[in-house]
Amino acid sequence: MKISALLSRGSAAGELVEAELDDPRSDEVVVRIEAVGVCHTDLLTRRRLGEGPAVLGHEGCGTVAHLGAAVDGLTVGDRVVISFASCGGCAQCRAGFPGYCAWASALNGSGRRLDGSPTIRVRDEPVFGAFFGQSSFATAALTDARSCVPVGDVPPAVAAPLGCGFLTGAGAVLNVLRPRNGDRLLVVGAGGVGAAAALTALSEGVEVVVAEPVEARRALLARCGATAVAALDEPVPPVTHALDTTGRPESIARALTLLQPRGALALVGLGAAEIPLDVRSLMLRGLQVRGCVEGDAVPSVLVPELIRRFRDGRLPLDRLVTTYALADFDRAVADQRDGRTLKPVLLPGT
Structure with a gap:
């Protein structure tokens, strides 16, 4: 052909x-x-x-x-x-x-x-x-x-x-982190994956904080209901869950410090192969760090669910x-x- x-x-x-x-x-x-x-x-x-x-x-x-x-x-x-x-x-x-x-x-x-x-x-x-x-x-x-x-x-x-991209972000929220109404999710990086994750969490009634250096992306997600900051060195409230889409060691380390005890961090960004981790802090605070590929999704299950939310005006x-x-x-x-x-x-x- x-x-x-x-x-x-x-x-x-x-x-x-x-x-x-x-x-x-x-x-x-x-x-x-x-x-x-x-x-x-x-x-x-x-x-x-x-x-x-x-x-x-x-x-x-x-x-x-x-x-x-x-x-x-x-x-x-x-x-x-x-x-x-x-x-x-x-x-x-x-x-x-x-x-x-x-x-x-x-x-x-x-x-x-x-x-x-x-x-x-x-x-x-x-x-x-x-x-x-x-x-x-x-x-x-x-x-x-x-x-x-x-x-x-x-x-x-x-x-x-x-x-792929929207599936990864949405799946990281729904299949891996699974925050509930009343939880607070930090999304580091608001490209396609991070923005889809933020919108999906908002559709679950979760409070969302987005860290993103591009002003237009921050403004868009703020209009959708998220709190947006330019960088993680700005004041950010403690969070129950975090998603890193950047793969940057400094962002991952900072996100871990912002997690409340027993909080969870999911990683979907390809970056440095090795980063320093404070293992003692992870253990004493009961933190979880999870890798995530393709949102841990079965596409034939998750894609129709996301389409339903889009049609309902929730996503x-x-x-x-x-x-x-x-x-x-x-x-x-x-x-x-x-x-x-x-x-x-x-x-x-x-």
Whole structure:
């Protein structure tokens, strides 16, 4: 199948090219992409791959165009969100934690199917594809049917980030930290993940404090009901729960000092591999520190719940999104970096 795809090479500007998408196997589907979120992981991977040609994108939303022979539960024309890939059969998948799938690295980051076969070719040459099981910076993506979650008539630009960024933030709140009405949550960093976490906690009746240096992001979340500060060296009340999206050692250490006894901190940001921790303080105050991948979520369960909250007006995710044409990828990234955009979403059809 001929598609248009954004081909990346290191940190250079992406190039829209004609590409050949492989035919779907029995358990795969082709999704015509209507919207795809831009995530920090796309940028990190682009740098990691160096000059190797790649089609990235892992927050795709669109309509099912072709079905493999063994696919059931989906029909052509269904609008779906494509989430991360998992095998479905390992111990973690069977236990309901597909984010920790035994094959997660190979399925999501190898650039190929699990058997090593490519899914995208440019000028008859295989390129890095199958990113998070999809590579959706394109007009169509090939993916495993089990990664697709039907979303009905939700606007594609709102639904797309539910595949990863919004899913991670919301899941960290609902599945890992689980604050209750009357608790106070600190969110460090209000990009797409942190902002989604803050809105989700507010929908639970939880008091939210957001630490974010970008004034426009602080203002937006303040209008949604959060207390917003520019930095953690400002006065911040003690909190029962904290979520760090930055991966910065100084932010993690400061968040721990703000936790009340028996408080919990969840980590979702990739940063320094090692940081100093006051283990005595952790023990004496009964604190918990938890890593969290993809919000500890089963996408087919959490995505419909978040959509229900959006439709009910409790989770205004549309306020976080700014849309761009696929060809404007570099402008979208620059706007996000400069604070003009919180969550950029690309529209391949424009």
